[in-house]
Amino acid sequence: GAVVSQHPSRVICKSGTSVKIECRSLDFQATTMFWYRQFPKQSLMLMATSNEGSKATYEQGVEKDKFLINHASLTLSTLTVTSAHPEDSSFYICSARDLGVPRSTEAFFGQGTRLTVV
């Protein structure tokens, strides 16, 4: 089946630095990918919609200047957490759907990236 891969799976960074998380669709093309954030013991929260070749669409309350999204190719979207602070520590997850498969309506999720800001 289709696979979405995230890198890194875990990252620890110092407060004030920036961290980039990659989301790749390994065997399909995705014009649209989604980024979620999950705090401990909470549900996934949609952060933004990543659109290939255009600007991302952010959900209400998500700072677009802090969470930079780039979707430069049909198989890669990146999320950069800028000037990270401890409160940004969370589990970040991406998802994508293979629009090239007729009648495919299943979204595939990456394995997630655990970000810890110290």
Place this chain on the structure above:
Amino acid sequence: DAKTTQPPSMDCAEGRAANLPCNHSTISGNEYVYWYRQIHSQGPQYIIHGLKNNETNEMASLIITEDRKSSTLILPHATLRDTAVYYCIATADYNFNKFYFGSGTKLNVKP
């Protein structure tokens, strides 16, 4: 997207069927019902989805009421590895799987 309501937790004995309910009383005619599960510290895993008819695959069965206001996910023979948080989501196909997750149901499968 229609709001979904699920019980926060359920217990099930290993080997027995697990029936997880979901209420989506405001669902629109073009919204599908999706079920995903999340095992601790992993990305969500697709289980099944449907629009109006009941669906079955190798993992589970999805029973949707005739008025589409509620559905039930059935794991026919639960195992310890099925312990996870199960999410029921209603979304239109044109949203390309942009999901607004609810709080889900924590299923505890016990020996």
